[in-house]
Amino acid sequence: MSATTPLIVTEIKDGILRVEIRRPDKKNALTGPMYAVLADAFEAAERDPRVRVVLIHGQPGMFTAGNDLADFLEHPPINDDPPPPVFRFLEAFRTLTKPFVAAVSGAAVGIGTTMLLHCDLVYAGESAKFQLPFVNLGLCPEAASSLLLPALAGHARAAEILLLGEPFGAAKAVEIGLVNAVLPEASVLDHAMAQARKLAAQPAASVRLTKQLMKHAQATLVEQTMREEGRHFKARLISPESKEAFTAFFEKRKPDFSRFN
Numbered sequence: 001m002s003a004t005t006p007l008i009v010t011e012i013k014d015g016i017l018r019v020e021i022r023r024p025d026k027k028n029a030l031t032g033p034m035y036a037v038l039a040d041a042f043e044a045a046e047r048d049p050r051v052r053v054v055l056i057h058g059q060p061g062m063f064t065a066g067n068d069l070a071d072f073l074e075h076p077p078i079n080d081d082p083p084p085p086v087f088r089f090l091e092a093f094r095t096l097t098k099p100f101v102a103a104v105s106g107a108a109v110g111i112g113t114t115m116l117l118h119c120d121l122v123y124a125g126e127s128a129k130f131q132l133p134f135v136n137l138g139l140c141p142e143a144a145s146s147l148l149l150p151a152l153a154g155h156a157r158a159a160e161i162l163l164l165g166e167p168f169g170a171a172k173a174v175e176i177g178l179v180n181a182v183l184p185e186a187s188v189l190d191h192a193m194a195q196a197r198k199l200a201a202q203p204a205a206s207v208r209l210t211k212q213l214m215k216h217a218q219a220t221l222v223e224q225t226m227r228e229e230g231r232h233f234k235a236r237l238i239s240p241e242s243k244e245a246f247t248a249f250f251e252k253r254k255p256d257f258s259r260f261n
């Protein structure tokens, strides 16, 4: 892949902004510059009257491995001025008033799963594997997942997912209400696109109003939780535990947290 190959590909067609994460050699892991492109695209979509729906996807067998762990080690997004691109992206999908659709195939790690809590429709392939390994990495939840996941799945199931950080499959994702439906791998994107087209054909103002009304009761809490999580997340990013976890990933070994209390 050449240095100029875009890692985030966007296209506006038939009222749908299609956003593809395309960094296959690193399992679509997201770096600061990629978040910047995503944030710009979502912010522009909110303003652009041509866009009635936003749809995000990867490739068959690959949604995203979440934040690039080398980026976390080398450029932790801990300063606020200007806001780091990852936080701009979180803010952009939190505040998106237009419907947000995802087609998930393969690994959806970290933000690959937390962004789904902000989607309106989510379709997954049989290979989809969701994981929130924040604790495993010495971090803490983000994107208001500490609020939205227990609200969706109940405390016990959310605790298993967030505290143990083990991956779970598409069937469980449907069971807890994270995903609308599981589809054969080859038809996930087509199905999600078809659903997005239906949304784009609906009266846009009514769609936006209904989304806003559905989110209204929790909106302030979501915003506050995201801010609170963000504060802790930044501190955890430079903790000895996270350094050990990130280093262990690249050294292809299990992290050893036994010396940290």
Ligand code: COA
Pocket: 025, 026, 027, 029, 030, 064, 065, 066, 067, 068, 069, 070, 107, 109, 110, 111, 133, 134, 137
């Ligand atoms: N950051 C940086 N590089 C990553 C990455 C990440 N989040 N996820 C995968 N990669 C890289 C690997 O280092 C490897 O690179 P290399 O070929 O140069 O060695 C390549 O992508 C393929 O990854 P690999 O682990 O061999 O693929 P896999 O199919 O066995 O496993 C995952 C896929 C997604 C389950 C696994 O890569 C993984 O757990 N990644 C880390 C996920 C994570 O913790 N994300 C952060 C959440 S906050």
